Amino acid sequence: MPDFSLAVFAKRECPTCVLVEPVLRELAARGNGFKVYSQDDPVFPGRVNGVVDDRELEQSFHHHIEIVPTLIRFEGGREVARTEGWDAREWRRISGIAELGKGLPDFRPGCGSKSVEPGLAEYLQVKFGATGFKSRQVEYGEFDDPIEVCYERGWSDGLPVTPPTDVRVLRMLSGTTRKPGEIVGRIPPNLAECTVEKVAINAVMAGCKPEYMPVVLAAVEAALVPEFTLHGLLATTYFSGPVIMVNGPIAKRIGMNCGINALGQGNRANATIGRALQLIVRNVGGGRPGEADRATLGNPGKYTFCFAEDESDPGWEPLSVSRGYARGVSTVTLFQGEGVQGFVDQKSRTPDALARSLAMGLNAIGHPKVAQTQRAILVLSPEHYAIFREGGWDRARITREIMAATVRPGKDLVAGAQGVGEGIPAARANENVPKFYEDGLMIVRAGGPAGLFSAILPGWLAGRNRLELQPVTKEIKP
Amino acid sequence: MTSMHSMRDPTAETSPLKRPRRTPPATLEGGTVALFDIGKTRTPEFLDQIELRLKERNIRTKRFGKPTNSKVATPEILQQVAEEADVVLIALSD
Numbered sequence: 001m002p003d004f005s006l007a008v009f010a011k012r013e014c015p016t017c018v019l020v021e022p023v024l025r026e027l028a029a030r031g032n033g034f035k036v037y038s039q040d041d042p043v044f045p046g047r048v049n050g051v052v053d054d055r056e057l058e059q060s061f062h063h064h065i066e067i068v069p070t071l072i073r074f075e076g077g078r079e080v081a082r083t084e085g086w087d088a089r090e091w092r093r094i095s096g097i098a099e100l101g102k103g104l105p106d107f108r109p110g111c112g113s114k115s116v117e118p119g120l121a122e123y124l125q126v127k128f129g130a131t132g133f134k135s136r137q138v139e140y141g142e143f144d145d146p147i148e149v150c151y152e153r154g155w156s157d158g159l160p161v162t163p164p165t166d167v168r169v170l171r172m173l174s175g176t177t178r179k180p181g182e183i184v185g186r187i188p189p190n191l192a193e194c195t196v197e198k199v200a201i202n203a204v205m206a207g208c209k210p211e212y213m214p215v216v217l218a219a220v221e222a223a224l225v226p227e228f229t230l231h232g233l234l235a236t237t238y239f240s241g242p243v244i245m246v247n248g249p250i251a252k253r254i255g256m257n258c259g260i261n262a263l264g265q266g267n268r269a270n271a272t273i274g275r276a277l278q279l280i281v282r283n284v285g286g287g288r289p290g291e292a293d294r295a296t297l298g299n300p301g302k303y304t305f306c307f308a309e310d311e312s313d314p315g316w317e318p319l320s321v322s323r324g325y326a327r328g329v330s331t332v333t334l335f336q337g338e339g340v341q342g343f344v345d346q347k348s349r350t351p352d353a354l355a356r357s358l359a360m361g362l363n364a365i366g367h368p369k370v371a372q373t374q375r376a377i378l379v380l381s382p383e384h385y386a387i388f389r390e391g392g393w394d395r396a397r398i399t400r401e402i403m404a405a406t407v408r409p410g411k412d413l414v415a416g417a418q419g420v421g422e423g424i425p426a427a428r429a430n431e432n433v434p435k436f437y438e439d440g441l442m443i444v445r446a447g448g449p450a451g452l453f454s455a456i457l458p459g460w461l462a463g464r465n466r467l468e469l470q471p472v473t474k475e476i477k478p
Numbered sequence: 479m480t481s482m483h484s485m486r487d488p489t490a491e492t493s494p495l496k497r498p499r500r501t502p503p504a505t506l507e508g509g510t511v512a513l514f515d516i517g518k519t520r521t522p523e524f525l526d527q528i529e530l531r532l533k534e535r536n537i538r539t540k541r542f543g544k545p546t547n548s549k550v551a552t553p554e555i556l557q558q559v560a561e562e563a564d565v566v567l568i569a570l571s572d
Contacts, residue, residue, distance in 0.1 A: 135486040142481050155488055163485045192490030201488040283488040
C-alpha cells in the first residue's frame with residue numbers, strides 16, 4: 001500500500017458537496033489521514049472526523065481550489081491527482097476504492113469555490129500569498145483617514161486620491177500582461193526609474209480601472225520619448241501640459257468619451273487616464289508646482305486632459321492613421337497643449353468660408369501677431385466637420401486649406417505694427433507668413449452632435465524648435 | 479491600541495518614510511513669533527518670560543492659545559496663527 005492521503009474541499013451551500021456527504025463519511029471511516037476542508041461550515045459534512053475549518057480560505061487558496069468538491073490525492077506529501085465536482089469513476093480511481101459512492105449518480109458538476117468568488121482573489125493573495133511588490137509599505141493607524149494620509153505626504157494633485165492598498169494595486173496590475181517589475185522608463189525631473197508597479201499604484205490613486213492600464217502605460221511611454229520633451233513641458237512657465245488623445249478600438253472598449261462634452265468632465269476613463277500620467281510625473285518624477293513646475297498660470301488641463309477621437313465616420317482618416325498606424329490599431333497621441341480655446345462660426349456654410357474662418361481662430365493662438373512658435377490641435381465638431389464632408393474635403397484637404405488661409409502679410413505682424421509691441425522680426429515685413437510650420441496643425445474629430453463650435457488646443461511655445469519638440473504616438477499594447 | 483493599515487508608496491522613494499522636520503528659519507528678525515498657550519495651568523508665566531526675552535531682541539510676538547489643554551486647537555486658531563505669524567512656539571509648563 002503506497003503512503004498516501006486524501007483531501008476534499010467542500011462547502012455546505014453546494015448541492016453536489018451535500019450529495020457526496022456519504023462518500024466523505026466513507027473516506028473518513030477508512031482513515032489514511034483523510035481531511036475535509038470546509039469552506040463555509042465547520043460542522044459540514046456531519047459525522048466526519050478530520051473536518052478542517054477553512055472559512056478563512058487559507059488552505060483553499062494555497063491549493064488553488066476553483067471548484068467544490070475537489071478531491072486531491074497526496075503521495076509522500078505531494079499532490080499526484082485531483083478531480084473536481086463528483087465524477088464517480090475519477091473518485092474511485094483516485095481513492096483506489098472500487099465501489100466508492102455506489103448508488104450515487106455517475107456525474108454531478110460542482111460549484112464555484114468560495115476562494116474564487118468575485119473580488120475575493122486579491123484579498124486572499126494579500127492575506128496568504130506574496131504580492132511580490134517592491135514598493136515600500138506606508139502604514140497608518142486604524143483611525144487615520146487614508147485619503148488625508150495621502151494629502152499629508154504630498155501625493156495628491158489637490159483632489160482626493162484613492163489610497164493605493166495592496167488589493168487595489170493587485171487588481172490594477174491584472175489590467176496588463178506586463179510584469180510589475182518591468183521598467184517603463186525614467187520620469188523627469190528627477191529621472192527616477194518607473195516600474196509597471198509604480199504606474200499601477202498611481203493609476204489606482206488617479207481612480208483608473210484595471211482595463212485602463214494599457215492606455216496609461218502607453219501614455220507614459222509616449223511622454224518619455226525624447227521628442228516629447230516632458231521635462232521641459234513640466235518646467236515651462238507657459239500654460240501647457242500633456243494632452244492625451246486615444247484612437248482605435250480600445251477607446252470604445254473602455255468606455256471613453258469622444259462625444260458630448262468630450263473635453264469636459266464626467267467620463268471616468270477620460271478623467272483618470274490623464275490624471276494618472278500627471279500623478280506619475282508628480283510622485284515618481286517629483287515634478288511639483290512651485291518646484292520644477294514653474295508655470296506662471298498653468299491650466300486646468302494639468303489635472304487631466306485626455307479624450308478619444310470620434311472615428312464613427314468611415315470616410316474620416318483617424319489621427320492615428322494619419323500618423324502612420326493601421327486602422328484598428330489602438331494608439332495614444334500625446335501633445336504639449338494648453339487649455340481649450342473656443343471657436344464659434346455659425347454662419348460659414350461652405351468649406352472655403354469655414355477654412356478661412358478657422359484660420360482666423362488659429363491665428364489668434366499665443367498672440368495674433370506671432371507665427372511659427374506653436375503647433376495646435378483643431379478639435380473639429382460634428383457640425384463643422386459636416387460642412388467639409390459635404391464639400392468632399394478629407395483630412396488632408398482640410399489641413400492644407402486651413403494652413404494656407406493662415407498666411408498673412410508680414411508687414412501686419414512685425415513687432416510694433418498695429419501699435420502693438422509684440423510681433424515677428426521686422427526683417428520679415430515683406431514675407432507672406434503662415435501661422436504654422438508645415439507639420440504644425442493636427443486635426444481630430446470629437447464633440448456632441450449640436451453646435452457650430454470647434455475647439456483649438458494651442459501648443460507649447462517651444463514648438464518653434466519643431467524638430468526637437470514633437471507630438472508622439474504610441475501603440476497601446478495589452 | 480489601534481491596528482495598522484497600509485498602502486504602497488507611489489513615489490520614487492528617494493526620501494525617508496519618516497518625514498523630516500521643516501528647517502528652522504535662519505533668523506527671527508523681521509518676523510512674528512506666535513507664543514501658543516496649550517492651556518496648562520502655568521503656561522502664561524513661562525510664555526511671559528519668553529516674550530520678555532524676545533522683546534529684548536526686538537522680535538515681534540503675538541499670543542495665541544487653546545481654551546483648554548484637553549482639546550486640540552481648532553482649525554480657526556491654527557489658520558489665525560498661520561496668517562499672523564511666521565514661527566510658532568508651543569509651550570508646555572506645569
